[in-house]
Amino acid sequence: MELKNLGEFNFIHSIESDTIYDPNTVVQGIGDDCAVYKVTEGYEQLVSTDTMVEGVHFSFQYMMPYDVGYRLMTANLSDIAAMGGIPRQVVLSVAAPGHIDTRILEEIYRGVKEQCQHYHVNLIGGDTVSIDGPMVWTITIIGEIPQGKAVLRSGAQPGDVVGVTNYIGYAATGLGSLSYNLDGYPMTRIGHQRPEPQIELGITLRELGVHSMNDISDGLSSELNEIAKSSRVSIIIDETLIPLHEETYKLAEALQTNPIDYALLGGEDFQLVFTAPKELSKALENLGSITLIGEVIEGEPVVQSVTKAKEIRLLEAKGYNHFHE
Structure with a gap:
């Protein structure tokens, strides 16, 4: 059935079940003018918003509707992870053309709900409106963190080590294989279609005492520059230490590209x-999914890298930029 035939309120009613996964934190969920949720004593609130536009952030050519919802939730959960926080509640708004099949919307919601269920996050409200164009999905996520413990971009200090979690360039590899219709990239395709937020690692890193943190949504080069500028420090990394998946090397060879660019950009x-702090190096490495790739030094807020050829190059804040000409 098309959305315009079902109607906004009937559609909302059809998806409002199975939305509360931590009832202890909710007073009133979907069904009133506002939702009401509880705030944990001794904690501060975190809030972030992400928007995904059809044709810009996702394409049904490369992912199923379920994947769209899954990935949208991951993007929001990742912002909470970057602060070392705990996700609690989300509100979701969608602008969709009236002719769209409601089964597509239901599948997107299913992806959102399954991520919410996995991370015990409640879907407590939102909005649905008609639009004469591509779909637009917006989630606002609310999290919390022990008072005064949020890990900011501005906390990096000279002498710090620089680390990353798991593989970098994973999602870009998957998208590249899909774009060129190349077979043999099962893991990184999943990485593009259904990436996972690093909630548990974010909390662990915060509890260990890391000084600054950022999630990698726009490329490693861009995220490192954000830390350097916010902290007013210089960062230098070793490109050969950046953890790349074997499928990234395989795709780079097939397309005659530089594998490190998938991670950086x-x-x-x-x-x-x-x-x-450098003294945490051993504890960080013992986590098993951490790779140390560089250090923080005094100087202008720039990021440099040492290449495989032992050359030093400046890494600009390049990555995905919506307003770059």
Whole structure:
């Protein structure tokens, strides 16, 4: 059935079930003018918003509707992870053309709900409106963190080590294989279509005492520059230490590209990059999914890298930029 035939309120009613996964934090969910949720004593609130536009952030050519919802939730959860926080509630708004099949919308919601269920996040409200164009999905997420413990971009200090979680360039590899219709990239395709937020690692890193953190949504180069500028420090990394998946090397060879660029410029991995006191190096490495790739030094807020050829190059804040000409 098309959305215009079902109607806004009937559609909302059809998806409002199975939305509360932590009832202890909710007083009133979907069904009133506002939702009401509880705030944990001794905690501060975190809030972030992400928007995904059809044709800009996702394409049904490369992912199923379920994947769209899954990835949209990951993007929001990742912002909470980057602060070392705990996700609690979300509100979701969608602008969709009236002719769209409601089964597509239901599948997107299913992807959102399954991520919410996995991370015990409540879907407590939102809005649905008609639009004469591509779909637009917006989620606002609310999280919390022990008072005074939020890990900011501005906390990096000279002498810190720089680390990342898991593989970098993973999602860009998957998208590249889909774009060129190349077979043999099963893991990184999943990384593009259904990336996972690093909630548990974010909390662990915060509890260990890392100084700064950022999630990798726009490429490692861009995220490192954000930390350097916010903290007013210089960062230098070793490109040979950046953890790349074997499928990234395979795709780079097939397309005659530089594999490191998938990590530096690709984005949407939703992994974490952080800086931490050097004395935490052993504890960080013992986590098993952390790779130390560089250090923080005094100087102008720039990011440099040492290449495989032992050359030093300046890494500009390049990555995905919506307003770049």
